[in-house]
Amino acid sequence: DAGITQSPRHKVTETGTPVTLRCHQTENHRYMYWYRQDPGHGLRLIHYSYGVKDTDKGEVSDGYSVSRSKTEDFLLTLESATSSQTSVYFCAIRRGADTDTQYFGPGTRLTVL
Amino acid sequence: SQQGEEDPQALSIQEGENATMNCSYKTSINNLQWYRQNSGRGLVHLILIRSNEREKHSGRLRVTLDTSKKSSSLLITASRAADTASYFCATEGYGNNRLAFGKGNQVVVIP
Numbered sequence: 314d315a316g317i318t319q320s321p322r323h324k325v326t327e328t329g330t331p332v333t334l335r336c337h338q339t340e341n342h343r344y345m346y347w348y349r350q351d352p353g354h355g356l357r358l359i360h361y362s363y364g365v366k367d368t369d370k371g372e373v374s375d376g377y378s379v380s381r382s383k384t385e386d387f388l389l390t391l392e393s394a395t396s397s398q399t400s401v402y403f404c405a406i407r408r409g410a411d412t413d414t415q416y417f418g419p420g421t422r423l424t425v426l
Numbered sequence: 427s428q429q430g431e432e433d434p435q436a437l438s439i440q441e442g443e444n445a446t447m448n449c450s451y452k453t454s455i456n457n458l459q460w461y462r463q464n465s466g467r468g469l470v471h472l473i474l475i476r477s478n479e480r481e482k483h484s485g486r487l488r489v490t491l492d493t494s495k496k497s498s499s500l501l502i503t504a505s506r507a508a509d510t511a512s513y514f515c516a517t518e519g520y521g522n523n524r525l526a527f528g529k530g531n532q533v534v535v536i537p
Binding site: 317344346348353354355356357358361363371403405407413414415416417418419420 | 457459466467468469470471474514516518523524525526527528529530
């Protein structure tokens with residue numbers, strides 16, 4: 314357990330509504346990541362952060378934005394949710410000093426109707 | 427992309443048998459990692475092997491890396507029912523601070 318929590322753990326929403334997922338860490342790590350996991354695709358990186366206010370895009374960033382105003386919190390926002398964004402979302406932190414060993418939160422299951 | 431791809435995709439074995447999974451990748455790497463995911467849970471880091479290493483052990487896990495073939499294997503010896511999970515390989519390139527994950531191997535260990 315790397316002190317990572319995600320909220321909410323489950324959410325059902327409707328197409329076109331905004332959704333924000335929260336990742337919270339208690340260990341003051343610099344790097345944080347958001348992934349989505351879908352059957353047949355494994356884990357795909359959405360966005361990541363390398364410090365407060367420092368973020369970068371991953372391979373599937375379209376339709377998502379992120380913010381990191383505090384070290385401990387990394388927010389993922391779907392500005393206008395679509396059914397294709399139905400997925401399980403995982404947050405992770407990097408713990409290794411010289412390697413990108415990542416520790417994952419419990420996940421958020423999002424359903425967009 | 428450095429995305430790993432595991433082979434086979436699904437494996438069903440009897441308790442006590444060994445389970446072997448393979449992973450291939452496309453470009454040069456700094457290290458390769460294996461993760462386990464139990465149903466409904468987040469991924470858990472198992473083992474990391476650096477590009478200058480050929481073999482590494484951790485408990486019942488053995489990982490090999492062949493950089494000339496751009497492939498890795500994960501061996502779980504004397505499997506247990508608790509090893510039932512999905513296993514993912516992930517590669518880290520040089521200086522890009524991110525991992526590229528494969529699609530995962532589902533392993534079922536039958537008691």
